[in-house]
Amino acid sequence: MLHIVDVVQNSVRAEAKTIEITIEEDLRNDRLKATVQDDGMGMDEKMVARISDPFMTTRTTRKIGLGIPLFKAAAEACNGSLQITSAPGQGTRLAVEFQRSHIDRMPLGDLAGTLLTFLITYSDIHWLFCYKVNEREFVFDDEPIKKELEGVPLTEPTILAFLRELLQEGIDEVTP
Amino acid sequence: MAIKSLDELKKLKTEALKRREVTQSTGRVQVIVPMGTPGIAAGARETLKAILELIETENLSDVIIRQTGSSGLDEWEPIMQVVIGDQPKVTYGKVSPERAKRIMKEHVMGGKVVTEFVVPQ
Numbered sequence: 001m002l003h004i005v006d007v008v009q010n011s012v013r014a015e016a017k018t019i020e021i022t023i024e025e026d027l028r029n030d031r032l033k034a035t036v037q038d039d040g041m042g043m044d045e046k047m048v049a050r051i052s053d054p055f056m057t058t059r060t061t062r063k064i065g066l067g068i069p070l071f072k073a074a075a076e077a078c079n080g081s082l083q084i085t086s087a088p089g090q091g092t093r094l095a096v097e098f099q100r101s102h103i104d105r106m107p108l109g110d111l112a113g114t115l116l117t118f119l120i121t122y123s124d125i126h127w128l129f130c131y132k133v134n135e136r137e138f139v140f141d142d143e144p145i146k147k148e149l150e151g152v153p154l155t156e157p158t159i160l161a162f163l164r165e166l167l168q169e170g171i172d173e174v175t176p
Numbered sequence: 177m178a179i180k181s182l183d184e185l186k187k188l189k190t191e192a193l194k195r196r197e198v199t200q201s202t203g204r205v206q207v208i209v210p211m212g213t214p215g216i217a218a219g220a221r222e223t224l225k226a227i228l229e230l231i232e233t234e235n236l237s238d239v240i241i242r243q244t245g246s247s248g249l250d251e252w253e254p255i256m257q258v259v260i261g262d263q264p265k266v267t268y269g270k271v272s273p274e275r276a277k278r279i280m281k282e283h284v285m286g287g288k289v290v291t292e293f294v295v296p297q
Contacts, residue, residue, distance in 0.1 A: 005211060009245055067213070117224060121211070121243035148185050156192040157235045159185070160228060166181060 003074065003106075004114065006067035007036045007094055012122055014040025014092065020128040021115070023108070025100060027134055027176060031080075032100040032108075039091040048084050071096060078102035112167040115140070119163065120154045131171055138170035195237050205239045205284050208257040208265075212246025218253035219272070226273030227256070230280045239284065252295050258283050269295035 004021065011019050016038035024033045043051070051068050072082040079099040086092040098105045115129055119142055129140040145163075146154075154163060209215070209224050224241070231239055247255045252269030256276055259265045266289055268279055275293055282290050 005216060006213065009212070013245070113221075113225065116228075117211075117221070117243070120228075121209070121224075121241050123240075144182060145185060148182055149189050152189050152192050153238070153240055155228075155231060155239050155241050156188070156195075156237060157232045158188045158191060161232055162181075162185060162188055 003067070003071040003096075004034065004036065006071065008118060008122075010067065011036060011038035011040055011092065012125065014038060014042070016040035016091070016125060018126040018128065019118075020130070021118075022130040022132070023111070024130075024132040025134070025176065027100070030100045032098045032105065033095065034097075035093060035095045037091065037093045042088045042090045042092055043084075043086040044088050048086050051084060052082075068094075074098075074104075074106060078105045112164065112171050115167050116160075116164055120160070123154055129167075131174055133174045133176050136174040138174050140167065140170060192237070204261060206242065206257075206259040207239060207280075207284070208242045208244055208259070210245065210247035210253070210255050211243040214246050214250040215253045215255065218270075220254040222273050223254040223256060223271050223276045226276040227280060230277050234280070234285065236280070236285065249295060255295070260284070260287070267295045268293045 008019060008021070018039045020035075020037045022033075022035045022037075025031075026033070052072055053069065068082070068084070075082045075096050075098055079102060080097040082094070082096045084092065084094050111131065115127075118125075119127055123146075127140070127142045129138075131138045149159065152159065154160065207227060209220055209227070211220050211224070224243070227241065230236065247253065249255055249267075249269065254271045256268045256271040256279060257265050258268070258279065260283075266283065268275070268290070271279065271293065275290075279290050279293065282288050
């Protein structure tokens with residue numbers, strides 16, 4: 001999930017207001033797919049082409065960016081691929097695919113923990129998560145929760161525990 | 177999402193609001209953890225996890241947690257920054273989960289900066 005964290009940070013820097021993360025495990029065809037879709041500022045074709053270049057970054061604090069190139073290399077090493085679709089003003093969609101059973105395929109790790117971290121540390125962003133295993137799926141949208149909370153922070157201890165359980169239970173229910 | 181869980185959330189919100197009225201005097205606390213690749217490689221996720229755990233176990237109200245990209249202080253990662261009310265930001269370095277818990281207890285809850293973990297300027 002380290003790479004997903006990287007991709008999400010790119011979306012945040014692109015001033016996304018909504019970020020949708022989808023993770024799909026297709027056990028029959030032995031594929032693991034993930035997408036991150038944002039409504040940020042997007043990129044032109046030239047920028048998309050250059051983004052796999054390890055010496056390309058939009059950052060100003062240092063001159064190299066390895067997030068996307070490393071993610072792409074990890075996918076390709078596992079009979080997979082990585083694609084970025086973007087246009088200025090249209091947001092960005094990153095889709096990555098792995099052979100699920102590949103020995104070099106990185107584990108998903110603590111999915112609930114990672115999602116919870118996004119939710120509470122970037123609380124201004126509208127989050128959508130979808131975790132799918134074959135036909136079973138867990139869909140999470142933080143908007144109804146935030147609406148209900150009316151500004152009470154997600155980090156209130158009982159709400160934090162509530163969110164943690166909600167995500168964990170939802171994920172456990174579809175986990176193979 | 178099930179209706180049942182939103183009802184439960186409503187109850188939690190009411191409780192949280194009541195609790196905040198009691199503790200309002202302390203002022204809002206912000207905890208910032210840089211989660212760039214260097215931070216994560218150094219263990220920032222475990223640090224953040226420890227902070228969240230402490231919020232739950234100590235029932236800490238009114239703490240806002242944020243993440244940022246790389247701090248530029250790679251050799252000090254994982255970094256944890258604490259801002260209480262209008263006070264200046266305090267930057268801690270090499271914050272292991274144990275250190276994070278101490279900072280939460282002594283600085284966030286106790287109001288006393290843990291000087292031994294502060295990154296020298």
